[in-house]
Amino acid sequence: MTFKTLIRAAAVAALAVTAAGAASAQDSSLRANFGEISLNAGFTPDPYTVSITAGGSVNGGNLPGACTGMISNAPDFQVTYRAGSLPLVFRTISSADTTLIINGPDGRWYCDDDSFGDGDAEVRFSRPQSGVYDIWVGTFSGGTARATLSITETP
Structure with a gap:
């Protein structure tokens, strides 16, 4: 392996590590900041709400998709859901401009700002x-x- 090839390989490896770090800045293996719940389709009360503190020091814009907002490294809340035939809707309610970033069961990132x-x-x-x-x-x-996360099946 020539010196030039070695330098190129090192640069490619460094770039791969940097890209992976940006995409995995959020760590879903960490304990959720404001708890977790298991919900089955048809859950009551509907909506289920939880008070949280929104925000953090991590730029959500580094995630895939159209994510935006400053978030924490750990999830704010975790829902284990058993699906039925109803939709599942997550909403934020706050006097501040809040954003929502969800890593779904399929491993994909779902993001929103202002749709509610x-x-x-x-x-x-x-x-x-x-x-x-x-x-x-x-x-x-x-x-x-301060914010409220609302989880509902009745949009």
Whole structure:
């Protein structure tokens, strides 16, 4: 292996590590900041709500897709869901401009900013999968804010 080839290989390896770090900044294996719940289709009360502190020091814009907002490394909340025929909808409610980032059971990232109106976010799964939903509630402008995460099957 020539010196030039060795340098090129090292540069490619460094780039791969950097890209992987940016995509995996959020660690769903960490304990959720504000707890977890298991819900089955048809759950009551509906909506299920939890008070959280939105925001953090990690830029959610580094995740795949159209994610935005400042979030924490650990999920804010975790839902283990057994699906039925109803949709599953996650919403934020806050006086601050909040964002929503969800890592679904399929490993994909789902993101929103402002779809619920007035600076609040909403992610809707029309045909939800059974499994774990790791949820981050971010703040659009940074800092932290009090927020409510609402989980419902009745949009």
